Amino acid sequence: NAGVTQTPKFQVLKTGQSMTLQCAQDMNHEYMSWYRQDPGMGLRLIHYSVGAGITDQGEVPNGYNVSRSTTEDFPLRLLSAAPSQTSVYFCASSFGTGRSTEAFFGQGTRLTVV
Amino acid sequence: AQSVTQLDSHVSVSEGTPVLLRCNYSSSYSPSLFWYVQHPNKGLQLLLKYTSAATLVKGINGFEAEFKKSETSFHLTKPSAHMSDAAEYFCVVSDLISGTYKYIFGTGTRLKVLA
Numbered sequence A: 001n002a003g004v005t006q007t008p009k010f011q012v013l014k015t016g017q018s019m020t021l022q023c024a025q026d027m028n029h030e031y032m033s034w035y036r037q038d039p040g041m042g043l044r045l046i047h048y049s050v051g052a053g054i055t056d057q058g059e060v061p062n063g064y065n066v067s068r069s070t071t072e073d074f075p076l077r078l079l080s081a082a083p084s085q086t087s088v089y090f091c092a093s094s095f096g097t098g099r100s101t102e103a104f105f106g107q108g109t110r111l112t113v114v
Numbered sequence B: 001a002q003s004v005t006q007l008d009s010h011v012s013v014s015e016g017t018p019v020l021l022r023c024n025y026s027s028s029y030s031p032s033l034f035w036y037v038q039h040p041n042k043g044l045q046l047l048l049k050y051t052s053a054a055t056l057v058k059g060i061n062g063f064e065a066e067f068k069k070s071e072t073s074f075h076l077t078k079p080s081a082h083m084s085d086a087a088e089y090f091c092v093v094s095d096l097i098s099g100t101y102k103y104i105f106g107t108g109t110r111l112k113v114l115a
Helices: none
Strands: A004-007 A010-013 A019-025 A031-037 A043-051 A054-057 A064-066 A076-078 A087-094 A109-113 B003-006 B010-014 B019-021 B023-026 B032-038 B044-050 B056-058 B064-068 B073-078 B087-097 B100-105 B109-114
Touching: A004 A087, A010 A019, A019 A031, A019 A087, A043 A064, A043 B100, B003 B087, B003 B100, B010 B019, B019 B109, B023 B032, B023 B087, B032 B064, B032 B073, B044 B056, B044 B064, B044 B073, B073 B087
Parallel strands: A010 A109, B010 B109
Antiparallel strands: A004 A019, A019 A076, A031 A043, A031 A087, A043 A054, A064 A076, A087 A109, B003 B023, B019 B073, B023 B073, B032 B044, B032 B087, B056 B064, B064 B073, B087 B100, B087 B109
8 A cells, every 4th residue: 555645745836836736545544634834833734624525624724725526635736826835745644533543644745935 | 722732842862862752732621642753754653642541652663652631741752762763753632623633733843863
Protein backbone atom coordinates (compact mmCIF):
# COMPACT_ATOMS: atom_id res chain seq x y z
CA ASN A 1 0.00 0.00 0.00
CA ALA A 2 1.23 3.48 -0.84
CA GLY A 3 -0.79 5.10 1.98
CA VAL A 4 -1.39 8.82 1.43
CA THR A 5 0.30 10.27 -1.66
CA GLN A 6 0.65 14.00 -2.26
CA THR A 7 1.81 15.70 -5.44
CA PRO A 8 3.75 17.81 -6.13
CA LYS A 9 6.34 17.81 -3.34
CA PHE A 10 7.50 21.34 -4.12
CA GLN A 11 5.87 24.22 -5.99
CA VAL A 12 6.61 27.88 -6.60
CA LEU A 13 3.73 30.10 -7.69
CA LYS A 14 3.43 33.73 -8.61
CA THR A 15 0.86 35.83 -6.80
CA GLY A 16 -2.51 35.44 -8.47
CA GLN A 17 -1.81 32.06 -10.07
CA SER A 18 -4.01 29.09 -9.38
CA MET A 19 -3.06 25.51 -8.78
CA THR A 20 -4.31 22.21 -7.39
CA LEU A 21 -2.54 20.13 -4.79
CA GLN A 22 -3.30 16.48 -5.28
CA CYS A 23 -3.96 13.93 -2.54
CA ALA A 24 -4.79 10.27 -2.98
CA GLN A 25 -5.12 7.43 -0.50
CA ASP A 26 -5.44 3.70 -1.12
CA MET A 27 -6.68 2.61 2.32
CA ASN A 28 -10.41 3.09 1.61
CA HIS A 29 -10.59 5.74 4.31
CA GLU A 30 -13.78 7.77 4.50
CA TYR A 31 -12.28 10.78 6.28
CA MET A 32 -9.75 13.02 4.56
CA SER A 33 -8.40 16.42 5.50
CA TRP A 34 -5.99 19.16 4.52
CA TYR A 35 -3.72 21.02 6.93
CA ARG A 36 -1.21 23.77 6.60
CA GLN A 37 1.93 23.90 8.72
CA ASP A 38 3.52 27.22 9.54
CA PRO A 39 6.54 27.81 11.79
CA GLY A 40 5.60 27.98 15.46
CA MET A 41 1.92 27.28 14.78
CA GLY A 42 1.61 23.52 14.48
CA LEU A 43 -0.85 22.21 11.90
CA ARG A 44 -4.13 23.95 11.21
CA LEU A 45 -7.12 22.37 9.52
CA ILE A 46 -8.13 23.90 6.18
CA HIS A 47 -10.92 21.66 4.88
CA TYR A 48 -12.09 18.15 5.53
CA SER A 49 -14.39 15.51 4.08
CA VAL A 50 -16.26 12.71 5.84
CA GLY A 51 -17.00 10.88 2.61
CA ALA A 52 -17.40 11.22 -1.14
CA GLY A 53 -19.53 14.23 -1.99
CA ILE A 54 -19.27 15.76 1.49
CA THR A 55 -16.84 18.53 2.40
CA ASP A 56 -16.69 21.16 5.12
CA GLN A 57 -14.53 24.02 6.30
CA GLY A 58 -11.90 23.80 8.96
CA GLU A 59 -10.14 26.50 10.94
CA VAL A 60 -8.46 28.37 8.03
CA PRO A 61 -10.52 27.79 4.84
CA ASN A 62 -10.25 31.19 3.15
CA GLY A 63 -8.55 31.09 -0.26
CA TYR A 64 -8.94 27.34 -0.68
CA ASN A 65 -11.51 25.09 -2.32
CA VAL A 66 -11.93 21.33 -2.13
CA SER A 67 -14.08 18.63 -3.67
CA ARG A 68 -14.44 14.91 -3.03
CA SER A 69 -15.80 13.06 -6.05
CA THR A 70 -14.26 9.70 -5.07
CA THR A 71 -13.25 8.04 -1.81
CA GLU A 72 -9.60 7.98 -2.94
CA ASP A 73 -8.97 11.58 -3.99
CA PHE A 74 -9.22 14.91 -2.19
CA PRO A 75 -7.65 17.77 -4.17
CA LEU A 76 -7.02 21.20 -2.68
CA ARG A 77 -7.36 24.19 -5.00
CA LEU A 78 -5.81 27.60 -4.58
CA LEU A 79 -7.86 29.94 -6.75
CA SER A 80 -5.62 33.01 -6.62
CA ALA A 81 -2.40 32.40 -4.72
CA ALA A 82 -1.19 34.96 -2.17
CA PRO A 83 2.14 35.18 -0.33
CA SER A 84 0.27 34.40 2.91
CA GLN A 85 -0.39 30.94 1.47
CA THR A 86 3.31 30.10 1.50
CA SER A 87 3.35 27.05 3.73
CA VAL A 88 3.76 23.29 3.91
CA TYR A 89 0.52 21.48 3.16
CA PHE A 90 -0.34 18.06 4.51
CA CYS A 91 -3.13 15.76 3.48
CA ALA A 92 -4.34 13.15 5.97
CA SER A 93 -6.82 10.31 5.97
CA SER A 94 -8.41 8.10 8.61
CA PHE A 95 -10.79 5.18 8.75
CA GLY A 96 -13.41 7.16 10.64
CA THR A 97 -14.01 10.25 12.71
CA GLY A 98 -13.97 8.72 16.17
CA ARG A 99 -12.37 10.32 19.19
CA SER A 100 -9.35 8.01 19.15
CA THR A 101 -8.90 7.52 15.44
CA GLU A 102 -5.36 7.55 14.08
CA ALA A 103 -4.67 9.78 11.09
CA PHE A 104 -2.26 8.90 8.30
CA PHE A 105 -0.36 11.75 6.70
CA GLY A 106 1.20 12.32 3.32
CA GLN A 107 4.74 13.62 2.97
CA GLY A 108 3.65 17.18 2.37
CA THR A 109 3.77 19.80 -0.37
CA ARG A 110 6.04 22.78 0.18
CA LEU A 111 4.45 25.78 -1.54
CA THR A 112 6.10 29.14 -2.04
CA VAL A 113 4.12 32.08 -3.39
CA VAL A 114 6.23 34.97 -4.68
CA ALA B 1 -12.77 23.97 23.15
CA GLN B 2 -9.83 21.77 23.96
CA SER B 3 -6.24 22.82 23.48
CA VAL B 4 -2.70 21.59 23.99
CA THR B 5 0.39 23.51 25.00
CA GLN B 6 3.86 22.24 24.26
CA LEU B 7 6.05 23.91 26.79
CA ASP B 8 9.34 23.82 24.87
CA SER B 9 9.82 24.79 21.24
CA HIS B 10 13.34 23.28 21.17
CA VAL B 11 14.97 20.56 23.27
CA SER B 12 18.58 19.39 22.98
CA VAL B 13 19.88 16.20 24.56
CA SER B 14 23.03 14.16 24.22
CA GLU B 15 22.85 10.74 22.65
CA GLY B 16 22.19 8.11 25.31
CA THR B 17 20.55 10.52 27.77
CA PRO B 18 16.83 10.68 28.62
CA VAL B 19 14.33 12.63 26.57
CA LEU B 20 11.44 14.61 28.08
CA LEU B 21 9.04 16.54 25.84
CA ARG B 22 6.32 18.32 27.76
CA CYS B 23 2.66 18.71 26.86
CA ASN B 24 -0.22 20.14 28.85
CA TYR B 25 -3.83 19.96 27.74
CA SER B 26 -7.04 21.70 28.62
CA SER B 27 -10.24 19.72 28.36
CA SER B 28 -13.66 19.73 29.92
CA TYR B 29 -13.88 15.94 29.69
CA SER B 30 -11.59 12.94 29.37
CA PRO B 31 -9.57 13.61 26.25
CA SER B 32 -7.94 11.47 23.61
CA LEU B 33 -4.32 12.53 23.27
CA PHE B 34 -1.70 11.65 20.71
CA TRP B 35 1.98 12.19 20.03
CA TYR B 36 3.11 12.40 16.40
CA VAL B 37 6.66 12.63 15.10
CA GLN B 38 7.77 14.41 11.93
CA HIS B 39 11.23 13.63 10.58
CA PRO B 40 12.78 16.18 8.20
CA ASN B 41 10.89 16.44 4.91
CA LYS B 42 8.55 13.63 5.92
CA GLY B 43 4.91 13.34 6.90
CA LEU B 44 3.71 12.85 10.45
CA GLN B 45 3.77 9.40 12.04
CA LEU B 46 1.85 8.29 15.11
CA LEU B 47 4.09 7.52 18.09
CA LEU B 48 1.39 6.67 20.61
CA LYS B 49 -2.09 7.58 21.81
CA TYR B 50 -4.04 7.73 25.06
CA THR B 51 -7.68 6.68 24.97
CA SER B 52 -8.67 6.44 28.68
CA ALA B 53 -7.39 2.91 29.18
CA ALA B 54 -3.95 2.62 30.83
CA THR B 55 -2.47 5.95 31.90
CA LEU B 56 1.04 4.86 30.88
CA VAL B 57 1.10 4.44 27.14
CA LYS B 58 3.92 2.75 25.28
CA GLY B 59 4.64 3.68 21.71
CA ILE B 60 7.05 2.91 18.94
CA ASN B 61 10.83 3.31 19.08
CA GLY B 62 10.97 3.13 22.88
CA PHE B 63 8.85 6.20 23.55
CA GLU B 64 6.17 6.33 26.21
CA ALA B 65 3.87 8.92 27.72
CA GLU B 66 1.97 9.17 30.98
CA PHE B 67 -1.47 10.72 31.24
CA LYS B 68 -1.78 12.67 34.50
CA LYS B 69 -5.24 14.07 34.99
CA SER B 70 -4.35 15.96 38.17
CA GLU B 71 -1.60 17.83 36.30
CA THR B 72 -3.41 17.93 32.91
CA SER B 73 -0.21 16.64 31.35
CA PHE B 74 0.80 14.08 28.76
CA HIS B 75 4.59 14.27 28.65
CA LEU B 76 6.58 12.15 26.21
CA THR B 77 9.68 10.35 27.45
CA LYS B 78 12.38 7.99 26.27
CA PRO B 79 15.10 6.56 28.51
CA SER B 80 17.95 6.89 26.03
CA ALA B 81 18.05 9.19 23.01
CA HIS B 82 19.30 7.99 19.66
CA MET B 83 20.52 10.14 16.81
CA SER B 84 17.56 8.97 14.74
CA ASP B 85 15.17 10.56 17.27
CA ALA B 86 16.07 14.03 16.00
CA ALA B 87 12.76 15.33 14.64
CA GLU B 88 9.80 17.54 15.44
CA TYR B 89 7.21 16.19 17.84
CA PHE B 90 3.57 17.23 18.05
CA CYS B 91 1.17 16.73 20.92
CA VAL B 92 -2.42 16.47 19.65
CA VAL B 93 -5.83 16.40 21.31
CA SER B 94 -8.98 15.18 19.63
CA ASP B 95 -11.89 17.62 20.06
CA LEU B 96 -15.54 17.41 19.02
CA ILE B 97 -16.20 20.39 16.74
CA SER B 98 -19.38 20.78 14.68
CA GLY B 99 -20.31 17.15 15.21
CA THR B 100 -16.97 15.68 14.10
CA TYR B 101 -13.83 14.87 16.05
CA LYS B 102 -10.90 16.92 14.83
CA TYR B 103 -7.25 17.13 15.76
CA ILE B 104 -6.00 20.17 17.63
CA PHE B 105 -2.22 20.39 17.33
CA GLY B 106 0.33 21.84 19.68
CA THR B 107 2.96 24.12 18.23
CA GLY B 108 5.60 21.40 18.15
CA THR B 109 8.90 20.65 19.89
CA ARG B 110 12.03 20.25 17.83
CA LEU B 111 14.33 17.64 19.37
CA LYS B 112 18.04 17.86 18.67
CA VAL B 113 20.29 14.94 19.60
CA LEU B 114 23.96 15.71 20.11
CA ALA B 115 26.66 13.15 19.44
